[in-house]
Amino acid sequence: MHTIAATTQRRRRPTVGVIAGWQFYGTMLTMSYLSPIYQGIRQAAYDLGCNLLLACGMGPSGQINEPLRPAWFDVIEDTDFVPVGPWNTHGLIIINPLQRPERSQAVQATRASGHPVIFVGSGERGPTIVADNVGGIYAALRHIVEHGHRQIAFIAGSQTDLEGDSGDRLRAFQAAMVEFGLPIDPRLIVFGRHVFTGGYEAMHRLLATGVPFTAVLASNDESAIGAITALREAGKQVPHDIAIIGFDDRIEGLLQEPALTTVRIPLFKLGYQALELMVRHIREREPLPELVQVPTRLIVRESCGCSQSAVLADTLEMIAHHPTEPTVTNLPAQAAQAMSTMLAPKMHGFTASEVSRLCQQLITAFRQSVQSARSVAFRTELAQVLKQVAAAGDDTHDWQIAISFLRDLVPRMFDPTLQPLAFELLDEARVTTSAAMRWQYWQYFNRQQQTNNRVGRLTARLLHTLAESDIYEILAHHLPELNIPLLWIGFFEAEDSDSVAWCRLRAVTASQQPVVRIRSRAFPPRQWLPTRQSFQLALIPLGGTGSEAGFVTFDASRLDLYGTITQQINAALNTARLYRAASEGQRLAEEANQLKSRFLSMVSHELQTPLNLIVGMSDLLLREITQSGNPLPSSIRDDLKRIYANARHLGRLISDVLDLASSDAGQLRLNCEIVDLGEVMRVVADAGR
Known part of the structure; x- marks a missing residue:
């Protein structure tokens, strides 16, 4: 009976764990490479109705070059244990690179035991979903060559990741250089470890060689940004003296001066598809594919030598759509499908079918308004669409793509007598979309102000709290104001040689629940979980050793906030422990004095x-x-x-x-x-x- 129940649970609402080879928080902000991957995984879990356990490592310091320290499912060096592993999940998504051989060995042992594992990013044996590194590097190098550059340097990733993305991109660079008939100078290939300081140091090493070069291709955006900083300090101008192209399309590159030309990896799609493949494998026993490649695309901005600011590049991307030309016989349906194809990758808060439905409704309302010469239907539908997009947290500005697409279809969709009204409605729609975007900005700004104020009040109260019980009361009072419905805090207890065998778990936001003591690897406690809906939990390590080591658990809806709050909790608990130790020391000293x-x-x-x-x-x-x-x-x-x-x-x-x-x-x-x-x-x- 137990086996039947477990099988039913696996197929109905399987639990998937997510673990990365480095920390998610570093330390106050989310690491932007992992954030969209986790968002994609979360959205897929919501769409498919499965449970999710996210291991979110916390960096040990606030330094930009802090060591890589992941939240991990085993107690090994340079990791923080959290209870997300093969013992409480039906499958694991592992995000490469894992950085250390002992981590790789632990994951491969899990695979060998029969537990389903899929990797995001190359570097490990097993089913993998990965960006098209070869195609991305080739496109970037071709663009550099088209600018007339012949002496090109390469900032590679990590020497410990030559079987992963770092090695794939390095080998792709070398192969493309040969294909373009360009010489490969080993002195112009340096490693930057895919981090800011690594790129900064790599550029200094390149300059110190004295070997001339006029362009640099970096294996990721973070090292490219570090290289730009080093060039600026050396008195070099980008792109006038040296052109640079990155890889990833992180938001930091978009905000650089000059804006960074880069290769875009659809990170959200990587995460979404990884979860989708895993759930199909668990529910339907569909084999996990050995390799899935997701296409990449060159995003041209300024750092390569093109005079395209970030704003202009975004505008050109919106108007440069190339959907399949719909036929006249089935124009509305095919137009909706083409529009959905363009918008779906940008709409992270909707499924593909939901985006398709919105496009169909918008086109239907547009045709109805033009043919009836009454704009109410289109205005109302557009307003509803933009409202839903804003509520889902997506960018309303992206629907300018839909308006541009409809404008191109007007000559084929309407008689010449109706076309002026159609163009007039679309011009009005552009203004409406811009107004919606401005409203969305003010909504975001207002929410951020409220969030900052509430986090500030929480921080102030925690700073003046010396008793552990008061910390829990303060959190229970303030977290609902931040729309954080769930916080559990657990501390590990040892048994024999297992330092994390048990954990004492407190439901801070449900103070009526008693503290429970459970096997750590049996997390989460069933009595605290919803019975009729899936759950998504984010587990973040709490710094400490021995009985002070533990973790916090949040509902996964506000990953952007949890790094800051976890730091505040950690600091408050440390202060309470120090105060308790000092009070105990004072009590013992007073007793000793009385005895004296x-x-x-x-x-x-x-x-x-x-x-x-x-x-x-x-x-x-x-x-x-x-x-x-x-x-x-x-x-x-x-x-x-x-x-x-x-x-x-x-x-x-x-x-x-x-x-x-x-x-x-x-x-x-x-x-x-x-x-x-x-x-x-x-x-x-x-x-x-």
Whole structure:
């Protein structure tokens, strides 16, 4: 029965885990390469109705060159364990490169055990979905050559990733150079590790060689941006002195001055398709393909030498559509299909069928308004479409593509007498779309302001909190204001040699739930999960060692915020631990001080009794000798005097100790008496003889 239930669950709502070979957060912001991949995976999971566990690593520092430290499913060096692995998923999506051989070995062992795994990016044995690295590098190099460049340098990725994307792009560069009849100078090939500082250092090494070059092709955008920074510091202008092309099409490149020409990888599509393939494999036993290549495309901007700003490049991309020409016999349906084909890759909040439906409705309303000479239907439908697009978080500006496409179809769609009205409606639609985009911007700006203010209030309260219980209360109060419905915090507990065998899990945003202790690899607890709908959870490590190591779990809807909030939680918990340790230390010190005072008081009283006897007896002897008239030898009499004086001195010292003990207890009594300094000095002199 258990096997049947598990099979039914797998086919109905399978759980897929996602793990990357480096951190998702670095540290306050999402790493932009992983972010669209995760978005694509999330959208596919929503569309297909499956569960999702996202392992989101947190960088150990705020430095731009911080080490790569992924959230991982095993306890190994330079990783942070989170409970996302083969034991609580039906399949895993692994994003390459994995950076270390021990990580690769762990994943391959998982594959060998029969657990389904699909890789995003090349570098590992097994089913893989990857961008067309060869086609992208070839297109970029051809563009550089068309600008007249012959001495071209290459900033490769990582030397530890020669079986992955780094190696694929390096070999593609070398092959394309040969095809174009250009010499390959080994001194002009350097490695930049696909990071900003790596690209920066690589460019300095290229300049230091003294080998002339006029263009650079970088294996990714981040190293290209680092190289541009190094060139600027060296007094070189891009592209006037040296042209540069990147690879990835990250948003940072779009915002560069000059804007970075790059090869676009459809990262959202990579993630979406990886999840889609995995779910089909789990539900329908469809074999995972060994290799799926997703096309890349050269995005021409300014850094290559073309005079296309980021704005102009975006405009040209919108108007340079080349759909299949629809036939007159079935013009509306084919036009809707062609429009959907152009828009679907940009509409991440909709399925392809939903985009197709929106296009059909828009074309139908457009035809109806033109033919009836009444613009209400088209205006209303366009407003509804733009409203839905904005609500889904997509860019309303992209629907300018639809308007341009409709404008091209007007001569084939309407009689000449109706065409002026059609063009007039489309001109109005452009203004409407621009207004919708402006409204969307103000909505975004307003939400960001509110979010910043609320995060600021949360931060301020956490900074002044010293008790762990207060931290949980503050989070439970403020997170709903940020539209964060779920936060669980777990701390690991060891069992034998397994340091993460168990975890104590607290549902912070559901304070009525008791703290549970579960097997870490049995996460998530079933009693906390929805029974009739799928879940998407993001797991982020909490820094610490031993009993302080743990993780936080959020609903995956606000990945952009969770890095900041996790840092605040981590800092607040560390402060609470330090305060608790300091308070415990103070308590122990106070107890030790009290024990010391009691000890001194007891010992002092024990010493005073024999001392009083010595003082009294020596005083009696001295008086008796003086009164009897039978003097003792002077040496004996002097010894008795010293015994008497030193005993009294020691008695006063013991009294001082008792006074100090009384002072610690807040009971010190001060007596105002006349002090005979001569007597004091005589005692000192006698004691020193």
